[in-house]
Amino acid sequence: MPKLLDEIQSPGDLKRLPPEKLPQLADEVRALILEVVSQNGGHLASNLGAVELTLALHYVFDSPRDTIIWDVGHQCYTHKILTGRKARFHTLRQHQGILGFPDRNESEHDIYNTGHASTALSAALGIAVARNKRRDDHKVIAVVGDGALTSGVAWEALNQIGILREPLIIVLNYNEMSISANVGALSKYLTYLVSGQHYLRIKDQTKSILKSIPAVGWPLIKVGRALEDTVKKVFFPGLVFEELGIRYVGPVQGHSLTSLLEVFRDARTYDGPVLIHCVTQKGRGYAPAQSNPERFHGAAPFNRVTGEPLVRAAVPTYSAVFGKTLCCLARQDERIIAITAAMPEGTGLSGFAREFPGRFYDVGIAEQHAVNFAAGLALRGLKPVVAIYSTFLQRAYDQLYHDVALQDLPVVFVLDRAGIVSDDGPTHQGINDIVYLRHLPHMILMAPKDENELQRMLKSAFTYGHPSAVRFPKGRGRGVALEEDPQKIELGRSERLKEGKNLLLAFGSTVPAALEAALELEKEGLSLAVVNARFAKPLDEEAILSYAQKGSMIVTVEEGIVSGGFGSAVREFLDRERRFDIRFLRIGLPDEIYPLGKADEIKGMFGLDSPGLSDRIRRFWRG
Ligand SMILES: Cc1ncc(C[n+]2csc(CCOP(=O)(O)OP(=O)(O)O)c2C)c(N)n1
Structure with a gap:
């Protein structure tokens, strides 16, 4: 049978199809998404759930004149396929390929870049107000999930949308799921609306x-x-939205193209803000994803027939080691409380949630609230651990400063996915945390060289009596043995891994590559001690000074933005000691927008692998 999708290069081609053909097209789009994501990995379940909704939007509206903004953006694959990127879709999430999120550099149909949740409503309102001021005449549509609606940012936008009353179409893609089951009173309310x-x-x-x-x-x-x-x-229904001044339409069957076309056509004619409550199913059309949408939210490559992952590694991930260690510690100390912002699985806390349901809180996509909530718990003597990906904790900078650091509250922050992250592109790089944490008063900032050291740091963090943060990379550990009873690390104490005259001081994930590079350079006659810094704050000043006396060069390495990062902390210390005589090189990441690719590829590009480090140090030494 000829494929409808073969004829579609643009939304214009789509509009030429009679509406009764759209369900067949939806099947073809699903098949393509499944084929590519099973090979490349990606956000399968969310995309399968949004196929009809996207077809209907492009059928009724006129992109890019009418602007469609995708919240989080992880559900935009159908949009990309329909807007000229079908031929390149097989390069999804690969170096120099198609980004898994909207990207203004890729297409005029990608109006606004997203990746972090809950930004679409504010941006859409901005565009709607600008339309008014410029006397333009086009529609503005924001597609937002019920998970993303748990965030305060989305409600700040609704608060203003309801009062400005600019025509704006909000498509609420409701599937009862965030990555895991959606949480909170609002989620309950939406379910209540749907139940009738x-x-x-x-x-x-x-x-x-x-x-x-x-x-x-x-x-x-x-x-x-x-x-x-x-x-x-x-x-x-939709009392809450109506009371806020936003017309509520729904619930609408989000896989019925007939219903969707009807409500979207109606919505074109409204002269104020309207929220269309579409009920969709995550993973729609692919049985393994329908029955386990959480696993297929962001899936690694898998066998399309069985749904099983293609690679099963024996070495546990850092997240898993964190989760297990926290359970062990929590068995001995009932004051330990775990908090996640909508990522129980990703942060390794699912086991903790099962074992200690009364001590586990999923607050939804609410990083700021998570930090404030933890501050309150810590104030009353509990021991909260806030586990949030490095890139998402950026949201809570003020809470880190104002609520936790200034009050010196002993909250433990666990920053997963710190450093360069594979596949998801610039919005998901965890490269700013060293910079945004190290200058906070009282904050202790650690990074382990391997998963056993992560255990030690976590255990130690609870004993320091100050706010502390542990950052570690995405993915598998290094396969080292894990202590049953992890040793405590003395606050601010580094670890000497290799003797030498000059100092190569590495932070966290960069330690193994630094060690390799030093061994290589040793053969060329450059004597480099390798020290695992462990702490970016407080620094092991004694160790640094001893090398400043012994050698003539100090090199720092970190997997994070170099301006204001770990190396800068060391340089500032040397300046305070008036050690201007020491040759000093700091290696880290530049403040650029990072390309799409595998973490190792990207680290190689920026010289953070061992050949890159050897090269940089060699040139500096000779230069
Ligand atoms: C600020 C922020 N925190 C966490 C995430 C991780 N995240 C990505 S998608 C998602 C769930 C979104 O749920 P929903 O909006 O309902 O979309 P669905 O996948 O269900 O279609 C989360 C928590 C994020 N992207 N941004």
């Missing part, structure tokens, strides 16, 4: 009120459907 029970309850209540009015009540009730319609109009 609130409507029945209001109807019953109305009936009993009417019944109680003598003579008038019963006849009114008998009016039946008319009453139902009145009640519906007055009370049904």
Whole structure:
């Protein structure tokens, strides 16, 4: 059978199809997404759930004139396929390939770059207001998930959308899931709207009120459907949105193209903000993803027939080691509380959640609240651990400073995915945390060289009595043995790994490559001691000074932005000691936008692998 998708290069081609052909096209798009994601990995379940919704949007609206903004952006694959990127779709998430999120450099149809959650409503409102000021005439559409709606940022936007009343179409892609099951009172409320029970309850209540009015009540009730319609109009549903000044439409079956086309066509005519509550199913059309949407939210390459991952490694991930260690520590200390911002699985906390349900909090996509919440817990003597990916903790900078650091509260921060991250592109790089943490008063900042050291650091963090952070990379550890009872690390104490005259001081994930580079350079006659810094704050000043006395060169290495990072901390210390005589080289990452690719590829490009380090140090030494 000829494929409809073969004929579609643009939304214009899509519009030429009769609507009854759209379900077939949806099947073809799903098949393509499944084929590519099973090979390259990617956000499968979210994309399979948004196929019809995207087809209908492009069928009714006129992109790029009408602007469509994708919240988080991880559900934009159908959009990319329909907007000229079908032929390159097989390069999804690969170096020099198609980004898994909207990218303004890729297409005029990608209006706004996303990757972090809950930004679409604010951006859409900005565009709608600009449209008004420029006297433009186009539609603005924001597609936002129920997970993303748990974030305060989204509600800050709704707060203003409701009052400005600019025409704006919000498509709420409701599937009851964030990455894991969605959480919180709002999520419950959305489910309540979909269930229709609130409507029945209001109807019953109305009936009993009417019944109680003598003579008038019963006849009114008998009016039946008319009453139902009145009640519906007055009370049904989306009360919260309507009260905020945003028209509510729904719930709409988000896989019925007929329903979607109808409501989107209607929405074109509204002259204020409208929220369309579309009910979708994550993983739609692929049984393994439908039954386990969490696993297929962001999937590594897998066998399409069985759904099983292609690679099963024996070495545990850093996240898994963190989760297991925290469980061990929590068994001995009931004050330990774990907090995640919508990432129980990704941060390795699912086991903790099962074992200690009363001590585990998933706060939703609410990083700022997570940090503040932890501050309150710590103030009352509990021992909160906040596990958030490095890139997402950026959201909570003020809470880190104002609520935790200034009050010197002993909250433990666990920063997963710190450093260069594979496949997801610039929005997901965990490269800023050293810079945004190391200058905070009282903050202790650690990075382990391997997964056993992570155990030690976690255990130690609970004993320091100050705010502390441990950063580690995405993925597997180095396969080292894990101590049953991890040793405590003395605050600020580094670890000497190799003797030498000059100093190569490496932080965290860069230690193995630094060691290799030093051994290589040793053969060329450059004597380099390798020290695992362990702490970016406090620094092991004694060790640094001893090498400043012994040798003539200090090199620092970190997997993070070099400006204001770990190396800068060492340089500042040497300046305070007036050691201007020491030759000093800091190696890290430049403040650039990082290309898409595998972490090792990107690190190689920026000279953070061992040949890159040898090369940089050799040139500096000779230069
Ligand atoms: C600030 C921030 N925190 C966490 C994440 C990680 N994250 C990516 S998608 C997602 C869930 C989004 O759920 P929803 O908006 O409902 O979309 P769905 O995948 O269900 O379609 C989360 C938590 C993120 N992208 N940004």
